[in-house]
Amino acid sequence: MKLALTLCLIVPAASWHMVGRPAMRPRTSLDATGVFYSTMTGNTETCGNHIVEALKGAGVDASDLTDIGDADSVDSFDSLIVGAPTWHTGADSERSGTAWDEWLYDTLPSLDLSGKKVAVFGCGDQEGYADNYCDAAGELFDQFKAAGATLVGMTSTDGYNHVESKAEVESGKFCGQMFDEDNQYDESEGRAKAWVEQLKGEGMF
Numbered sequence: 001m002k003l004a005l006t007l008c009l010i011v012p013a014a015s016w017h018m019v020g021r022p023a024m025r026p027r028t029s030l031d032a033t034g035v036f037y038s039t040m041t042g043n044t045e046t047c048g049n050h051i052v053e054a055l056k057g058a059g060v061d062a063s064d065l066t067d068i069g070d071a072d073s074v075d076s077f078d079s080l081i082v083g084a085p086t087w088h089t090g091a092d093s094e095r096s097g098t099a100w101d102e103w104l105y106d107t108l109p110s111l112d113l114s115g116k117k118v119a120v121f122g123c124g125d126q127e128g129y130a131d132n133y134c135d136a137a138g139e140l141f142d143q144f145k146a147a148g149a150t151l152v153g154m155t156s157t158d159g160y161n162h163v164e165s166k167a168e169v170e171s172g173k174f175c176g177q178m179f180d181e182d183n184q185y186d187e188s189e190g191r192a193k194a195w196v197e198q199l200k201g202e203g204m205f
């Protein structure tokens with residue numbers, strides 16, 4: 001008993017905290033927005049990083065960019081920004097050709113996203129795949145909506161050259177922010193900044 005008491009007195013408080021309690025970060029607004037993406041050749045990651053930088057520049061608290069293939073959980077966030085490329089041209093479903101294809105149908109249906117705001121971004125090639133530009137972004141939009149999320153961040157199709165896109169969910173409106181690193185890479189950073197300001201205005205954060 002005497003030994004136990006002596007040990008208690010000499011173990012510094014910080015050590016007790018480290019060994020005696022799980023390392024828990026207090027929940028603050030820093031955890032408010034999660035940014036998730038997938039990629040085959042890195043373009044969606046580039047655009048996701050532009051978004052993360054824009055969020056920082058706009059004073060928005062958000063997590064770093066996370067590959068959906070490595071994500072343990074998305075539902076601990078108040079709001080989500082999710083992005084995908086399109087590789088499965090013309091497919092009815094599983095259009096991204098990345099980890100989203102499995103996640104959207106195996107994981108998402110078990111989550112309750114009601115009350116969470118979700119904004120979608122896509123990365124595609126509007127010249128080479130003009131009839132299917134950013135189709136996978138439209139699929140993310142539909143699946144997150146079906147899971148009960150509130151989708152925000154629609155943008156105008158002005159300035160794009162595509163013919164058809166499943167991401168164009170209303171005439172002249174994309175379901176979120178579309179990027180094109182193949183043809184308009186110099187627009188991506190500005191598009192990310194403008195979109196983040198729009199999301200702020202829509203009360204996403």
Ligand SMILES: Cc1cc2nc3c(=O)[nH]c(=O)nc-3n(C[C@H](O)[C@H](O)[C@H](O)COP(=O)(O)O)c2cc1C
Pocket residue numbers: 038039040041042043044045084085086087088089090123124125126129132133134135180181182
């Ligand atoms: C085989 C192949 C199929 C593609 N299909 C489409 C498509 O249907 N729609 C589209 O917008 N882009 C399509 N792309 C272009 C890619 O989506 C685009 O290069 C994108 O930036 C890749 O993003 P990632 O590097 O994040 O994977 C395709 C590219 C290749 C090589």
